[in-house]
Amino acid sequence: MKTDITDMLGIKYPVIMAPMFLVTNAQMVIEALKADITAAIPALNFRSDSEFRNAISEIKNHSPKPFGVNLIVNKSNYKLKKQLSTCLEMNVGFIITSLGNPEDVISQCKPMGIKVFCDVINSSQAIKVEKLGADAVIAVNSMAGGHTGIIPQKKLVSQLLECVKIPVISAGGISRKDKVEEAINIGAQAVSVGTLFIASNEASVNDNYKNALVEYGAEDIILTRNISGTPLTVINTPYMQKIGNKKSMYSNIINRNSWLKKYFRMIFMLVGIRSLENAANQPTYKTVWVAGPSIEDIHEIKSVKEIVDSLVK
Ligand SMILES: Cc1cc2nc3c(=O)[nH]c(=O)nc-3n(C[C@H](O)[C@H](O)[C@H](O)COP(=O)(O)O)c2cc1C
Incomplete structure (x- = not known):
């Protein structure tokens, strides 16, 4: 399983544990590195810069291997400047950018030798980030959990x-070893796996969330715009059925006015973040559990190591 990405990062298997808001923690990254893959942690998971620094130091104290940080690069992330400067100062292995223009991140990481992988959902975004100097694209396909793509893996x-020379990493729907092999066989240089790792012993979410991943199946995953304003895959719990998955009347009014849209987008994102936090941290009737259709292949809660083994061994 030697690929351009395993060479670039010095890892054994071409697998990245994907960054997941409220789920990925330092312990999961440490276990991923021990299991010979790499991982990325969202900077957004830390309330303060000192918590963020502590987590990076903790991982570095356990392993010299490279790991990444995910930065949300759109306007809703008012902490971006500080998060980026911490990543540069602490010399993380790579950055995964999502939901916006990665230009500033790439231009500041390049001189420091920090690799930048950019989430893309189509060719035009991939061409754009390659021109900006990205080191790889993460092809987020229509099976991905979280802010999903729209094009199926093979086509994407x-x-x-065909349109970029930098390595392509495939994200979405990878839940078994044969799926890792399939992605590599069609030309991906690595895969990025999220949903599967939510059902790990080490994940920072409550047991109800983990058990839901075992109990629900792919047909229970729906797309909603009601949480962050951008289509998000969630489990169709009774609460989700109640709030519906269509855009609310307010968001329709806001979207028609570009001035309102800019300011409300940030507020909407923050409100969405709070409801996800509540559902991830404590059992609540307002259950918003983010997951992708690969929950179909989750049958028990395992350790990170066991999950990695199921993907590569
Ligand atoms: C619970 C959850 C939270 C996520 N949070 C983030 C995030 O904070 N930043 C990000 O770039 N992607 C996020 N994603 C997307 C993942 O990084 C990755 O693209 C996706 O999980 C791959 O698809 P899979 O879930 O089918 O493996 C999230 C996905 C899930 C399931």
Whole structure:
């Protein structure tokens, strides 16, 4: 399983544990590195810069291997400047950018030798980030959990291979070893796996959330715009059925006015973040559990190591 990405990062298997808001923690990254893959942690998971620094130091104290940090690069992330300067100062292995323009991140990381991988959902975004100097694209396909893509894996990977020269990492729907092999066989240089790792002993979410991943199946995953304003995959719990998955009347009014849109987008994102936090940290009737269709292949809660083994061994 030697690929451009395993060479670039010095890892054994071409697998990245994907960054997951409220789920990924330092312990999961440490376990991923021990299991010979790499991982990325969202900077957004830390309330303060000192918590963020402590987590980076903790991981570095356990392993010299490279790991990444995910930075949300759109306007809703008012902490971006500080998060980026901490990543540069603490010399993380790579950055995964999502939801916006990665230009500033790339231009500041390049001189420091920090690799930048950019989430993309189509060819035009991939061409753009390659021109900006990205080191790889993460092809987020229509099976991905979280802010999903719209194009199926095979079509997306082959479209990107035709238009960019940098490595393509495939994200979405990877839940078994044969799926890792399939992605590599169609030309991806690595896979990025999220949902599967929510059901790990080490994940920072409550047991109800983890058990839901075992109990629900792919047909229970729906797309909603009601949490962050951008389509998000969630489990269709009774609460989600109640609030519906269509855009609310307010968001329709806001979207028609560009001035309102800019300011409300940030507020909407913050409100969404709070409801996700509540659901992830404590059992609540307002259950918003983010997951992708690969929950179909989750049958028990395992350790990170066991999950990695199921993907590569
Ligand atoms: C619970 C959850 C939270 C996520 N949070 C983030 C995030 O904070 N930043 C990000 O770039 N992607 C996030 N994602 C997307 C993942 O990084 C990755 O692209 C996706 O999980 C891959 O698809 P899979 O879930 O089918 O493996 C999240 C996905 C899930 C399931």
